[in-house]
Amino acid sequence: MLPAEMPGISGEDVHVGVKKTYAEINEKIKSGKVVVVTAEEIIGMVEEKGVETVAREVDVVTTGTFGPMCSSGAFFNFGHSKPRIKMHRVWMNGIPAYTGIAAVDAYLGVNELPDHDPLNSNHPGEFRYGGGHVIEDLLAGKAIKFEATGYGTDCYPRRKIDTYLTLDDINEAFLFNPRNAYQNYNIAANVSDKTIYTYLGTLKPRMGNAHYCSAGQLSPLLNDPYYKTIGIGTRIFLGGGIGYVSWNGTQHSPCGARGENGVPLGGSGTMAVVGDLKQMKPEWLRGTSFRGYGATMTVGIGIPIPILNEEMVRYVSVKDEDIFAPVVDYSYDYPNCTGKTLASVSYAQLKSGVIEVNGKEVPTAPLSSYVKAKEIAETLKQWISKGDFLLGEPVQTLPSADSGITGKSLIEKSAP
Amino acid sequence: MSPKKILLKFPSGIVEKPLIYHLVKDYDLMVNILKANVNPSKEGSMVMELSGDSPNYDQGLDFLRRQGVIVDRLSEGIVRNIDKCTHCGACTSICPSGALYISRPSMEVIFEDDKCVICGVCLKTCPVKALEPSVNGGNGKQ
Ligand code: SF4
Ligand code: SF4
Numbered sequence: 001m002l003p004a005e006m007p008g009i010s011g012e013d014v015h016v017g018v019k020k021t022y023a024e025i026n027e028k029i030k031s032g033k034v035v036v037v038t039a040e041e042i043i044g045m046v047e048e049k050g051v052e053t054v055a056r057e058v059d060v061v062t063t064g065t066f067g068p069m070c071s072s073g074a075f076f077n078f079g080h081s082k083p084r085i086k087m088h089r090v091w092m093n094g095i096p097a098y099t100g101i102a103a104v105d106a107y108l109g110v111n112e113l114p115d116h117d118p119l120n121s122n123h124p125g126e127f128r129y130g131g132g133h134v135i136e137d138l139l140a141g142k143a144i145k146f147e148a149t150g151y152g153t154d155c156y157p158r159r160k161i162d163t164y165l166t167l168d169d170i171n172e173a174f175l176f177n178p179r180n181a182y183q184n185y186n187i188a189a190n191v192s193d194k195t196i197y198t199y200l201g202t203l204k205p206r207m208g209n210a211h212y213c214s215a216g217q218l219s220p221l222l223n224d225p226y227y228k229t230i231g232i233g234t235r236i237f238l239g240g241g242i243g244y245v246s247w248n249g250t251q252h253s254p255c256g257a258r259g260e261n262g263v264p265l266g267g268s269g270t271m272a273v274v275g276d277l278k279q280m281k282p283e284w285l286r287g288t289s290f291r292g293y294g295a296t297m298t299v300g301i302g303i304p305i306p307i308l309n310e311e312m313v314r315y316v317s318v319k320d321e322d323i324f325a326p327v328v329d330y331s332y333d334y335p336n337c338t339g340k341t342l343a344s345v346s347y348a349q350l351k352s353g354v355i356e357v358n359g360k361e362v363p364t365a366p367l368s369s370y371v372k373a374k375e376i377a378e379t380l381k382q383w384i385s386k387g388d389f390l391l392g393e394p395v396q397t398l399p400s401a402d403s404g405i406t407g408k409s410l411i412e413k414s415a416p
Numbered sequence: 417m418s419p420k421k422i423l424l425k426f427p428s429g430i431v432e433k434p435l436i437y438h439l440v441k442d443y444d445l446m447v448n449i450l451k452a453n454v455n456p457s458k459e460g461s462m463v464m465e466l467s468g469d470s471p472n473y474d475q476g477l478d479f480l481r482r483q484g485v486i487v488d489r490l491s492e493g494i495v496r497n498i499d500k501c502t503h504c505g506a507c508t509s510i511c512p513s514g515a516l517y518i519s520r521p522s523m524e525v526i527f528e529d530d531k532c533v534i535c536g537v538c539l540k541t542c543p544v545k546a547l548e549p550s551v552n553g554g555n556g557k558q
Contacts, residue, residue: 066502067504068543124540126540128545201506201509201510201541201543202506202510202541204509204510209510210509211506211509286502286544287544288543288544289544289545290543291540298502298504298543351520351523353518353520363509364509365505365506365507365508365509365510366504366505366506366518366523367504367505367543369502369503369504369505369523370503370523371502371522371523371524372503
């Protein structure tokens with residue numbers, strides 16, 4: 001871990017570092033004096049003016065990412081019918097939602113599929129419609145078919161209800177995504193002799209292509225690698241509206257290998273995020289289908305990073321050529337959890353369109369939209385500049401590289 | 417007559433015959449091969465643009481059919497619905513003809529209709545179904 005910056009205490013030529021607080025930056029936002037730039041724009045500024053000047057000039061740096069994020073979904077409260085029903089099963093446009101919570105509450109996961117989906121019976125399956133598509137349809141203002149069944153109780157006698165709902169008809173609807181915005185991610189390739197269909201897209205045989213899924217230098221957690229400003233309560237751009245970081249994400253694994261700049265060399269950190277679905281937009285929460293794999297949702301997330309000191313400037317000025325990710329074979333090594341990687345390449349190489357793996361030139365393609373990531377960072381910049389969006393100071397930052405957290409594998413055991 | 421895109425399917429065994437040569441020489445047709453997947457011992461396929469005068473054109477196709485070739489006219493094209501496209505890039509590494517590609521450094525995904533050989537792979541690969549078949553021929557160059 002990089003040493004924390006120590007401000008000078010005495011002496012004439014001792015360097016006194018730049019220090020800003022969340023409250024000071026929020027005052028600047030309210031008075032319209034705040035200076036906000038994107039994580040792409042700051043790179044050139046730092047090269048030109050140096051870290052210290054930029055730390056004085058810039059208050060907030062905005063990031064963005066727009067990629068498929070499988071661990072996502074929404075909680076709903078549908079309101080009570082007359083007579084009441086305790087919803088034991090719920091379907092929204094034919095997609096089952098989880099009802100193991102109170103009577104008229106449910107959670108719709110974006111990977112969920114219709115009961116009679118052909119799945120992969122005719123491999124590779126299409127997975128044209130799933131939970132993520134329902135969320136997109138609701139946001140687009142469409143009426144969805146709502147069905148629920150109950151087993152009947154003295155207090156909830158009704159056994160069945162069929163109706164149509166729009167997002168306005170639903171009481172609470174909030175997105176709650178248990179794992180989003182992976183800090184970094186594998187690059188998928190396929191060394192086998194046949195095409196494979198994965199959550200990282202269609203991979204051609206004999207390393208005919210390699211797919212990556214990160215906005216690189218614009219991606220939120222790559223710009224604050226030790227989560228110094230990101231934690232519970234951080235206010236973010238989520239699905240076109242405002243959301244919050246609510247916890248670390250599942251599989252948050254901050255203690256793996258990092259480069260000298262602190263940037264993780266593989267997966268690493270994740271976030272759980274929450275926000276009111278009703279103010280989100282269908283263009284930023286998109287139902288998504290991966291052939292042969294399943295349905296999911298593409299989620300837009302942007303995080304503002306406060307420039308509290310010079311250390312933060314160094315983090316947010318990270319460039320694609322300084323961020324590395326592992327190339328992993330998805331025909332054997334990934335499914336069998338061998339832990340083997342084929343190579344480590346930078347996002348600058350990935351974005352050039354060709355990487356070299358074991359002497360072979362492999363064409364690359366992204367699954368995460370850099371164009372949209374930029375649009376998110378720009379939107380967030382405008383919100384903050386116009387005074388519409390204040391920074392949320394985290395009440396607790398995400399567990400970092402000193403937390404000792406490591407992921408566990410699932411071990412098969414006999415009964416204890 | 418303006419060129420038409422056709423798909424030829426060759427059963428195994430006839431790939432070695434100089435069929436295309438006869439189309440050009442005997443029927444005076446112009447051939448522009450867009451994509452070929454031929455292997456002497458297996459069945460093969462070829463997408464081409466074919467043009468020529470009308471009796472010759474039909475006679476040429478009849479000649480191919482007599483040789484056992486299955487001829488399909490590709491009247492459908494592919495269009496990209498630009499409102500749906502997220503510029504993710506997932507289609508660019510599977511498009512065999514380079515019709516879908518990334519423009520750098522903007523990282524925008526471009527669709528060049530002219531290069532499309534209508535193989536249809538992208539229809540199934542685009543995660544948000546932004547690529548769509550168009551019955552009247554593609555004009556979705558955006
Ligand atoms: S895969 Fe679909 S959404 Fe992605 S760039 Fe291609 S056309 Fe656009
Ligand atoms: S149909 Fe799609 S994948 Fe095939 S050549 Fe045309 S654009 Fe490329």
